[in-house]
Amino acid sequence: MYKTLKTIAARAFLISAGAIFYTQSAWALLPIQHWTEPSGARVWLVESPAIPMVDVQVDFDAGARRDPAPQAGLAAAAALMSSKGVTAGGPNEPPMDENELGEAWADLGASFEAGAERDGLAFSLRSLTEPDLLDRAARLAARQLGQPSYAPDVWQRERARWSAAIKEADTRPGTVAGKAFNAAVFGSHPYGQRATAETLNNIQPADLQAFHAQYLQACRARVSIVGALTRSQAQTLVQTLLSRLPAPQAGACAPLPAVAEVQPLARAVQEDVPFASAQAHVLIGQPGFVRRDPDFLALLVGNHILGGGGFTSRLTNEVREKRGLSYSVGSSFSPGLNAGAFVVGLQTRPDQAAQAVQVTRDVLARFVAEGPTEAELRAAKDNLVGGFALRIDSNRKLLANVVNIAWNDLPLDYLEHWTDRVEALTVADIRAALQRKLQPERMVTVTVGAQPAATAKARP
Secondary structure: OHHHHHHHHHHHHHHHHHHOOOHHHHHOOOOOEEEEOOOOOEEEEEEOOOOOEEEEEEEEOOOHHHOOHHHOOHHHHHHHHOOOEEOOOEOOEOOEEHHHHHHHHHHHOOEEEEEEOOOOEEEEEEEEOOHHHHHHHHHHHHHHHHOEOOOHHHHHHHHHHHHHHHHHHOOOHHHHHHHHHHHHHHOOOHHHOOOOHHHHHOOOHHHHHHHHHHHOOHHHOEEEEEEOOOHHHHHHHHHHHOOOOOOOOOOOOOOOOOOOOOOOOOOOEEEEEOOOOOOEEEEEEEEOOOOOOOOHHHHHHHHHHHHHOHHHOHHHHHHHHOOOOOOOEEEEEOOOOOOOEEEEEEEEOHHHHHHHHHHHHHHHHHHHHHOOOHHHHHHHHHHHHHOHHHHOOOHHHHHHHHHHHHHOOOOOOHHHHHHHHHHHOOHHHHHHHHHHHOOHHHOEEEEEOOOOHHHHHHOO
16 A cells, blocks of 8 residues: 555655646636535535645634633634544544544545634644545545544543643743733634633643534535645545534524624723843734735735834834844734734834834824835735645645635635735725724734833833
8 A cells, every 4th residue: 555655655756846837827717617516515626637636625614712611722722622533433534543544644645633713623634536535535534524432531631731831831931922912912702712720721632622523514614725636526525524524403503693794993002021031022013903804805805004114114124124123023803704803013112112113003093094105015915826726736735715605605716806906906995894803903012022102201
């Protein structure tokens, strides 16, 4: 079997090397097929036949925003434990521990991973499409999806490791700043929750099983596929992958509990956290917007100009180049199913923190009030449109874009028209979008390790 796998993998490499010369232009034209399985699972497929491989992502609305506050970390724990063992599946399917699962995936030359983010719990499969190998990979993945063992002794071990990692991370100024910022921006909303040793101690194997039964049902799955499969083959793959998941009790998925909306800030918030650090950490921001917001592209381009474009951004020019207050400074939006944060982040000398904060606030307020210049907009469009091919130049990158379409219910031709929509944006569009979403006078400012302004001014 090992020799066979090596032969197949080598053939795939040669094919991919020959295909690289035309994939950037071809992938952008590949249509996205979409359908709903009898189980209720929704599927998005891009047939990409150049390489005999397939990448699959199965997403569930079961991310950290679904964690009960006393059990923050529950979704991440479910993802972590999915690779730590499976129960018996039948006479020829004995239970497997994490070492046996690892060996089985290595024998197949495939991979299967799980991860929880704030919105979703995602499972990712990558395999060659040779029929026997793909079938075996799909069946093994189905066991991890549907039959995790959640062994108590394994969970106790992993929980201890995780708690130790949290304790170590809390000694870093960046972690301290992030925790304070999220708490101030999101308040009691789940987006502001973080796992702690205490919340992890509140999670037991029975809680993991209940979470799995409620959220990981076939009817709740969104499956994105990119690879050398036909629709018929993709349907077979999806049915196999989801075959071990629990069925809904009433024959159909009950609606999931609603998650409250992120509330806007009522006033500006300033938090200065003392910390012995060579660099002060600064975060400035507020709640942003949901991913489905029609202003998304205007804000994407606007943020590229403000602080997302690296050394070409306005913040870099004003904070770093003109004044030398920080080696790097940037801004970002993180829209999700709920309104993620807008944040400007930088590090600076402790005695320069007050000045860096003031300059950053001034740049931000002026940008929101006036918007970009025509020259800045043209440069941003050239950069974003010119780099579009790099967003889809591999199966995995293309899969990420398909997942974005699936997760946010975007049009199937979203990628096809992306560059045209970016090119159509005007300075007025971007200024209006920024003014609808950002309130510079009502933002959270967190500094960790900054020198008090009075002391900083007194320095020679």
